[in-house]
Amino acid sequence: VYKTIMDPDLTLPYVAATIRKSIDAYNSIAGFDISHNPGLTATLYNVGNPEQRAYALEEENEKRRAAGEPEKLPEENYYGWLVNDKLDELKTLF
Numbered sequence: 761v762y763k764t765i766m767d768p769d770l771t772l773p774y775v776a777a778t779i780r781k782s783i784d785a786y787n788s789i790a791g792f793d794i795s796h797n798p799g800l801t802a803t804l805y806n807v808g809n810p811e812q813r814a815y816a817l818e819e820e821n822e823k824r825r826a827a828g829e830p831e832k833l834p835e836e837n838y839y840g841w842l843v844n845d846k847l848d849e850l851k852t853l854f
Contacts, residue, residue, distance in 0.1 A: 765780035775805065778805055779801045779804075779805055781810060782794070782804035783795045783801065783811035784818075785810040785811045785813075785814045786800075786804075786810065786813040786814045786834060788814075789811065789814035789815055789817075789818055790815075790817045790818040790821070790834070792812040792816070792817075792833070792834055794834055797814065797834075798840075798843050798844065798847060798850075799836040799841060799844035800834050800836055800840055800844050802836075802839050802840045802842075802843040803835075803836045803837045803839055803840035805839075806837060806840070807837060809849055817832065817834060820832050
């Protein structure tokens with residue numbers, strides 16, 4: 761496990777699969793397409809449990825809709841903000 765984590769060539773497929781899982785969970789559970797928001801996908805990679813978080817967001821939004829309130833949007837954490845802030849620099853790496 762340690763070797764896989766420390767070797768970028770072995771880790772990239774894991775990272776990609778984890779991000780894909782988050783994108784799919786938020787789309788199918790909470791109804792949000794986060795596929796074009798690197799800050800959100802980075803946040804979910806950072807904190808984990810995308811399904812649980814998507815269910816919690818959907819539950820919150822069901823309550824808001826019932827009360828006539830606007831939906832809550834997915835939120836980024838500090839890691840997502842950093843990714844968004846450095847996005848232009850990150851793009852030059854690929």
